[in-house]
Amino acid sequence: MDLAAGVGLRLRELRTARGMSLSELARRSRVGKGTLSELESGRRNPTLETLYALTTALKVPLSTVLHDLEYPATISGDAVEAVLVERFEADTSVTETYRVRIRSGPTQESAAHSSGTTEHIIVLTGTARVGALTEPVLVGPGGHGSWAADVPHLYQAPDKDVEALLIVRHSH
Template identity: 80%
Template sequence: MDLAASVGSRLRELREAQGISLSELARRSKIGKGTLSELESGRRNPTLETLYALTTALGVPLSTALHGLASPAKISGHAVDAVLVERFEAEACVTETYRIRIRSGATQESAAHSPGTTEHVIVLAGIARVGGLADTALIGPGMHGSWAADVPHLYQAPEGDVEALLIVRYPR
């Protein structure tokens, strides 16, 4: 099964397990009902932004839609490519680790995630501008930053690609 079909099937399972209609999930996530139907049937490739909108609306971490697939899933957004490296579940939180690339000159504004979610980045190469929209920081190689991700936030590579590790923590 390819990535689109696997993720689409997982999204449908998550939605149905919560007893949410396709129309209701479309409303909550602000994703068109037709787009959502195509995603669930595997006829459309998911973007990073779309998956975050859907998993946030479902109240689950992004990795819930990606974890356990046959091969590591690479999900791309407007400016960021992400590969889920690890998902760790503890009593108090779910922690995800991603290897990310922020494409040169690109900016991605991410919508707020579930309440209490935080993000932490360690830059391996390049210079990234990251953080809450009103409180960004420039982070260079070997540096790290963290911010509340339950508010809109951004990723930007002002000059050249950025390679980094991203850790996302969702409270239970």
């Protein structure tokens, strides 16, 4: 099963398990109903931004639709490409680890995730501007940063592409 089909199947399962109609999930996520229908049927490749909008509306971590696929899932957006490396579930949280590339030029603005979500980055190469939209910080090679991800936040590579590890911790 390819990425689009696997992700589409999981999205449909999550939506129906919550008793949500296609229209309701489209409204809550601000993703078009036609786009959502194509995603669920596996006819459309998901973008990072779209998957975050949908999983946030479903109140699940992004890795819920990406883990246990036949191969590591690579999801791209306008500015960020992410590969899920690890998902760890504990009684009170889900922790995801991604290998990310932030492309120079565009800025990715992410909507607030569920309450209590935090993000941590370790920059391998380049310099990243990351964190809350109101207080982004610069993190250079070998450096690390943390921010609350339950507020709108951003990722940007002001000079050249950034390679990094991103750890996202969701509390339940």
